[in-house]
Amino acid sequence: MKKPKFKVDKHTLTPKHAKLSEKEKTQLLERYHVTSKELPKILKTDAALREMDAKPGDVVKITRKSPTAGESVFYRVITDV
Amino acid sequence: MAEEETSKKTEQELEVVKQAISGKEEKIGRIEREEQHIYKQVKSIVFSVLSPKMIKKMSSAKIVTPELYDKEGYPVDGGLMDIRLGVIDPGLRCKTCGSKLKECIGHFGYIELARPIIHVKFVNIVLTLVKCTCRDCGRILIPDNKISKIKEILDQVEKDSGVEERRQKVKEIIATLKTVNKCPHCKSKQKKITMEKPTTFIEEEKRLSPIEIRARLEKISDLDCEIFGLKVPYVRPEWMVLTVLSIPPVTMRPSITLESGERSEDDLTHKLGDIVRINQRLFENINAGAPEIIVEDLWDLLQYHVTTFFDNNIAQLPPARHRSGQPLKTLTERIKSKEGRIRHNLAGKRTNFSARTVISPDPMLELFEVGIPFIIATKLTVPERVNEWNIHYLKQFVEMGHDKYPGANYIIRPDGKKKKITEETKEASIEELQPGYIVERHLMDGDVAIFNRQPSLHRMSMMCHRVKVLPGKTLRLNPAVCTPYNADFDGDEMNLHIPQTEEARAEAEILMEVQTQLISLRYGLSIIGCTQDAISGNYVLTKDESVKREDAIDLLSAVGVTDFSKLPRKSIVTGKETFSVLLPDDFDYTGHSRSCDRSKEKCDKDAHVVIKGGKLVSGAMDRNSLGEESGLMLRNIHQKYGKDFSINLLGKIFRLGIEYLLRIGFTSALSDTDLPESARAEIKENLDNAKKEVDSLIAQFREGKLDAFPGKTMQETLELKILELLNKARNATGKTVANHADKRTHTMIMAESGARGNLLNLAQMAACVGQQAMRGKRIEKGFSQRTLSHFRKNDYSPEAHGFISNGFKTGLTPSEFFFGSMTGRDSLMDTALRTPKSGYLYRRLANAMQDLKVEYDNTVRDASQKIIQFEYGEDGIDVSKSEHGFINVKRIIQTIA
Numbered sequence: 001m002k003k004p005k006f007k008v009d010k011h012t013l014t015p016k017h018a019k020l021s022e023k024e025k026t027q028l029l030e031r032y033h034v035t036s037k038e039l040p041k042i043l044k045t046d047a048a049l050r051e052m053d054a055k056p057g058d059v060v061k062i063t064r065k066s067p068t069a070g071e072s073v074f075y076r077v078i079t080d081v
Numbered sequence: 082m083a084e085e086e087t088s089k090k091t092e093q094e095l096e097v098v099k100q101a102i103s104g105k106e107e108k109i110g111r112i113e114r115e116e117q118h119i120y121k122q123v124k125s126i127v128f129s130v131l132s133p134k135m136i137k138k139m140s141s142a143k144i145v146t147p148e149l150y151d152k153e154g155y156p157v158d159g160g161l162m163d164i165r166l167g168v169i170d171p172g173l174r175c176k177t178c179g180s181k182l183k184e185c186i187g188h189f190g191y192i193e194l195a196r197p198i199i200h201v202k203f204v205n206i207v208l209t210l211v212k213c214t215c216r217d218c219g220r221i222l223i224p225d226n227k228i229s230k231i232k233e234i235l236d237q238v239e240k241d242s243g244v245e246e247r248r249q250k251v252k253e254i255i256a257t258l259k260t261v262n263k264c265p266h267c268k269s270k271q272k273k274i275t276m277e278k279p280t281t282f283i284e285e286e287k288r289l290s291p292i293e294i295r296a297r298l299e300k301i302s303d304l305d306c307e308i309f310g311l312k313v314p315y316v317r318p319e320w321m322v323l324t325v326l327s328i329p330p331v332t333m334r335p336s337i338t339l340e341s342g343e344r345s346e347d348d349l350t351h352k353l354g355d356i357v358r359i360n361q362r363l364f365e366n367i368n369a370g371a372p373e374i375i376v377e378d379l380w381d382l383l384q385y386h387v388t389t390f391f392d393n394n395i396a397q398l399p400p401a402r403h404r405s406g407q408p409l410k411t412l413t414e415r416i417k418s419k420e421g422r423i424r425h426n427l428a429g430k431r432t433n434f435s436a437r438t439v440i441s442p443d444p445m446l447e448l449f450e451v452g453i454p455f456i457i458a459t460k461l462t463v464p465e466r467v468n469e470w471n472i473h474y475l476k477q478f479v480e481m482g483h484d485k486y487p488g489a490n491y492i493i494r495p496d497g498k499k500k501k502i503t504e505e506t507k508e509a510s511i512e513e514l515q516p517g518y519i520v521e522r523h524l525m526d527g528d529v530a531i532f533n534r535q536p537s538l539h540r541m542s543m544m545c546h547r548v549k550v551l552p553g554k555t556l557r558l559n560p561a562v563c564t565p566y567n568a569d570f571d572g573d574e575m576n577l578h579i580p581q582t583e584e585a586r587a588e589a590e591i592l593m594e595v596q597t598q599l600i601s602l603r604y605g606l607s608i609i610g611c612t613q614d615a616i617s618g619n620y621v622l623t624k625d626e627s628v629k630r631e632d633a634i635d636l637l638s639a640v641g642v643t644d645f646s647k648l649p650r651k652s653i654v655t656g657k658e659t660f661s662v663l664l665p666d667d668f669d670y671t672g673h674s675r676s677c678d679r680s681k682e683k684c685d686k687d688a689h690v691v692i693k694g695g696k697l698v699s700g701a702m703d704r705n706s707l708g709e710e711s712g713l714m715l716r717n718i719h720q721k722y723g724k725d726f727s728i729n730l731l732g733k734i735f736r737l738g739i740e741y742l743l744r745i746g747f748t749s750a751l752s753d754t755d756l757p758e759s760a761r762a763e764i765k766e767n768l769d770n771a772k773k774e775v776d777s778l779i780a781q782f783r784e785g786k787l788d789a790f791p792g793k794t795m796q797e798t799l800e801l802k803i804l805e806l807l808n809k810a811r812n813a814t815g816k817t818v819a820n821h822a823d824k825r826t827h828t829m830i831m832a833e834s835g836a837r838g839n840l841l842n843l844a845q846m847a848a849c850v851g852q853q854a855m856r857g858k859r860i861e862k863g864f865s866q867r868t869l870s871h872f873r874k875n876d877y878s879p880e881a882h883g884f885i886s887n888g889f890k891t892g893l894t895p896s897e898f899f900f901g902s903m904t905g906r907d908s909l910m911d912t913a914l915r916t917p918k919s920g921y922l923y924r925r926l927a928n929a930m931q932d933l934k935v936e937y938d939n940t941v942r943d944a945s946q947k948i949i950q951f952e953y954g955e956d957g958i959d960v961s962k963s964e965h966g967f968i969n970v971k972r973i974i975q976t977i978a
Contacts, residue, residue: 032940038947068966069956 008047015064017048020075025059028075042076049078056080129315130203136327141165141177142190144328147358149346161353162331166190169335187330192356194324194387195363196380197291199280201388201395203321208276209255210309210318211297215264216271216284219300221308222258224265231308251310278397280384291384295322326387328353348409352390352401359383434461436556436577440534441570443557444739448609448732449595451532451546451577452557453524455486458550461579462490462521463528469516478522479511486523486550493519524548524579529586531578531593532558534566538923541565541601541608545593561615561735562595564709565608596724600716602961607716609728610709611735613836617747617827618738619660619702620834626656633659636744640736647695657697663733665722666695669975672713675703675835690714704835707734716964717972753828754847754890760821764814764848768886771810772879775803779877799877804852804859807884811851815844822847846889850897853883853904860900871896 008014020028029035036057042049044056054060058078066072131139142165149162156162162169165176167187175185199207214221223231231254239247262271272285282289298318306313334347346354363379389401392413400408416422436457443452453461467475481488483502492500492510495517502510514520524530528548537543544565551557556575563569580586591597601608611619628636633654634645640663647662648654670692677688690700692714700706706714719727756764781787782799789798819840822829831837845851853860860883866874872881880886883900887893893901932944939957941950953959960966 032938032948032951034946034948038942038945040948066955068954068958069952072952072955074951 007051009049009051014048015062017052018061018063019052019054020059020061028059036077039075039077041079044078044080054078127315130317130320131327132317132320133323133325136189136191136325139189140191140327141188142328144190144192144353144357145361147354147361149350149354150344161328161350161357162336163190166328167330167332169331185332187332189330190328191325192328192360194326194383195360195367196383197295198323198326198384198387199291199294200321200323201279201391204276204280206309207294207298207318207321208274208282210301211282211289211294212274213255213258213309214297214301214305215267215269216297217269218264218267219297219305220264220266220302221305222261222264222271223308228304228308235308248310251308254308279395280388290380291322295319295324298322323387326356348403348411349390351403352386352409352411355386355401356383356390359386432578434579434581436461437574439555440568440573440575441553441555441557442560442563443551444560444615444736446549446557446559447547448559448561448728449547450549450559451530452549452551452553452555453530453577454554454556455550455552456554457556457577458524458548459484459486459488460490461524461577463524463579464493464519464521464581467514467516467518467520472514472516475520475522476511476514478520479507479514482507487525489520489522491521493521524550526550529580529589531580531589532556532566533576533578534568534573535576536920539565540593541598542567543593544595544598545589546595559732559735560612561609561709561731563612564610565598596728599719599724599727600961601710604710605716605960605963605965606710606713607719607727608709609731610711610715611707611731611738612709614742614747615735615738616702616704616707616834616836617831618740618742619707619734620836621745621747621830622656622702622737622741623660623697624656624701627653628656628659630654632744636737636740637662639740640733642733660702660734660737661692661696663730663737664692664695664697665718665726668695668718668721669693670714670717672700672706674700675705676701676833701834702734703833708835713964721976747827749828749831750826751890753823753826754843754888756818756821756847760817761848763817767813767817768810768849771806772886774806775877775879778802778806782877800859803877803879803882804854807852807879811844811849814848815841818844818847844888848888850885850888850893850901852879853885853900855904855907859883860903862903869896869899 009017025036029039032038036059039059042060044054049060052060056078060076060078062074062076064072064074142163143159144161144163145159146157148157148160150160151157156164163176164173165188167177167185168175168182171182174181175188177188178185221228235247235250235254238250263269264271274282274284274289276282282294298321301318303313306316306318309318311318329349331350334349334353336344336346336350339345359379359382363376363383366376366379385398386401388395388398389409390411393400393409393411394414401411402408414421419425436453438454438457446452465471465475475489478487478489479492479502482504483490489502491502492514494500494513500506500510526547526549530546530548531543532546533543535542542565544562546558549557556577558566558568558575566575568575580589595609599607599609630648630650630652633648636659637645637648642662645662647666649658670690672690674688674690688700690702690706691698702714705711715727715731718730722730778787778799782795785795787795787799787802789795790801793801822843824830824833828838828843832839832843855862860868863869867876868881868883872878880896883903885893885897885901887897933941933949934943935953936942939952940948941953942948958966958968964972
């Protein structure tokens with residue numbers, strides 16, 4: 001498939017997605033006392049992950065602008081289906 | 082061969098069942114032995130079809146006779162009320178499990194059908210199966226080489242998009258098979274099969290009997306079944322044609338004994354009786370070698386009875402009826418629709434100790450009270466347990482009887498027996514009463530009640546009130562609590578519930594009392610506040626008014642104040658001083674009133690509300706300070722002095738406003754909309770100018786000289802420009818009206834204080850109603866190229882497209898009135914259509930979010946501990962403890978310093 005010229009993940013309205021390192025991931029899971037099963041999910045085919053070297057099981061950190069908090073941080077685990 | 086296969090299958094299936102049963106027995110045994118609960122997660126649920134063997138295995142009686150009872154009224158063995166199927170008579174014991182009435186849950190039975198019967202609920206599956214398999218060899222009409230490929234596709238679809246999609250795909254495949262007319266396996270020719278609803282199958286004009294159908298279904302191999310979505314140990318196609326019929330236990334079709342001593346049987350029992358009777362006759366006729374026609378007639382009749390036993394609402398069949406002509410309620414009707422088991426019994430619950438009537442307002446009630454008519458108070462009761470200290474007190478109620486207030490309706494003995502108190506039993510009841518008994522006494526002032534108005538969208542839609550028994554026939558509430566209930570008094574009805582246990586009362590008091598619901602958890606402001614007259618009254622009083630000291634005291638004592646030491650010792654006191662009496666001495670507050678223009682540093686003296694040391698120094702009380710959903714002053718009082726104080730204060734302020742208005746009189750007059758001659762001339766000139774400008778725009782348009790906006794046609798540009806111009810003109814008239822209107826008129830006071838109405842309403846009455854718009858555009862519907870037949874075609878003038886230049890007082894021209902009605906109807910329709918839509922939207926949201934919870938680490942999680950939000954609301958603020966969603970740091974510093 002030809003890659004489209006337009007990159008969604010670079011658009012201003014797309015919040016920043018960043019992959020967590022293995023260490024950061026375990027820290028995150030520990031902080032919330034959860035396994036990756038309880039985290040919110042993101043599809044591996046999500047447009048925002050297109051330019052990222054990420055595989056199912058990885059966690060992405062999403063930093064968004066928020067009307068209530070200024071900036072909010074969200075984590076999602078990449079899934080297959 | 083086919084039979085051999087099926088028996089093997091049933092053995093397999095029996096094994097599955099046996100395992101399940103023995104597993105269950107083991108579990109039950111363990112629970113009893115160790116009294117220990119076992120928690121297990123449900124991994125999957127299998128829905129399957131009962132096989133004839135299974136039906137026989139799970140039943141405890143074979144039913145052979147349609148008779149129900151013998152001469153002594155004892156259930157007949159082998160009849161439909163056989164006591165092996167469970168007991169519904171007191172005193173009898175179940176022959177199967179040995180337990181008594183209510184302990185025995187009932188047991189299934191079965192009848193052997195003389196001829197196979199097609200199960201109505203499966204006819205569609207049976208039809209596709211018969212159509213898609215060979216009539217000779219029973220194989221699916223797909224060549225061998227393609228079968229595996231199709232299976233692969235199906236598995237792939239299921240993996241990719243779920244079972245639902247797989248079923249869809251199966252349907253598509255089946256649709257292609259219906260045209261195949263030669264079996265790819267045995268090469269035999271296929272005949273066309275049609276179904277005549279509900280249960281008759283026809284193969285090229287020859288009728289297929291259920292026996293033939295069943296024989297064909299038996300021939301289908303297990304592997305072929307899987308393509309149709311039937312997995313073999315659970316479902317075999319031939320089970321969809323019944324050879325034995327399962328009989329439900331008597332406990333699910335109990336008979337009722339009428340007052341005359343006659344027994345009236347349940348609808349299901351009636352239907353089953355029909356089935357058994359016809360079945361017996363069919364057996365007899367077959368055994369006697371009766372002619373084929375008679376047998377077939379009986380067979381069809383049996384088919385009809387079995388069909389209506391499952392579903393009595395089949396379009397092509399006349400429903401089976403009682404002798405009275407009312408249709409029987411059989412299995413499907415028991416479950417289906419609004420009156421069915423699910424929506425009526427499982428999702429819908431009913432309650433005792435509740436009341437419902439029309440509501441009406443009573444501002445003299447406290448906010449947390451509810452006025453209850455005597456008639457209701459003598460019907461609703463509160464149980465009180467007798468002990469040695471209250472026995473005398475409770476005997477007084479019993480003494481009064483059930484019809485005099487305050488009396489009691491029932492006494493309950495310690496063994497749970499309920500006794501009604503009547504004139505005759507009264508004396509005996511009083512004698513009998515001793516500690517341990519319970520007296521159900523009438524509702525009295527101060528009792529706890531839960532008050533509710535539907536739709537209950539909020540937690541504030543159900544609040545706990547204190548009972549106040551009043552004369553009259555309506556439920557009464559303080560008008561200030563209308564907002565949380567969203568109630569008005571145009572005929573609204575509300576519900577009242579009386580908690581019956583100590584726990585329920587405590588819970589209602591602590592969690593649901595009106596006081597606890599003052600601050601909205603949606604936006605962090607007071608939802609309960611002053612409304613309408615209460616705002617106007619306080620506004621007038623605190624604006625520039627001064628009253629005689631005696632009048633002020635009269636006013637305050639009417640409100641419920643007894644301590645007047647705060648009122649200055651002058652013969653004439655100001656309204657502000659009078660109002661300040663209500664405020665606590667150490668209360669400080671600064672805020673803006675509605676007349677404050679926040680852009681300017683300094684504005685009118687009354688624009689800034691300043692309260693210092695419990696004295697209203699400047700500013701008039703209006704909606705910004707007192708109102709519901711905005712009252713900032715109320716929010717601050719709540720923060721500092723707590724709920725009980727603020728609810729008491731709010732009630733007083735509310736009554737102060739009303740009492741003051743009562744004394745001065747307050748009304749809205751026609752003359753309020755009068756304008757001086759100069760103002761009218763100004764408005765006229767203004768509108769004329771606008772019309773002229775519009776005319777010139779239209780002229781430009783006709784000449785084609787109008788500059789179109791980018792991306793718009795010239796016509797659209799014209800419309801936009803006209804709309805803008807006319808809006809500007811209307812706003813200008815509004816301003817003129819505002820400048821010239823007499824500020825002292827009551828209409829203006831209402832608008833200024835925010836009690837009711839606004840300047841726009843006044844301008845519409847006094848000067849000009851303005852442009853009527855539908856869907857953001859001028860009115861354009863109606864006749865071809867014009868709105869009404871009164872205008873020329875392609876008339877773009879304001880008056881031809883719904884501009885109303887008259888005010889309501891001067892009156893509208895006929896065409897103006899028509900345009901007004903158009904938008905009026907449009908908005909009426911809009912609300913009528915939107916309400917159910919938004920209601921459904923809300924329901925879906927509420928159901929989706931119902932058990933989300935904020936955990937101690939500030940995350941929002943669902944019932945399975947899955948994280949929904951990492952920080953509640955992204956900022957972790959509890960809105961109900963904030964001011965409008967924000968934390969006012971400045972105020973906190975001020976209060977600390």
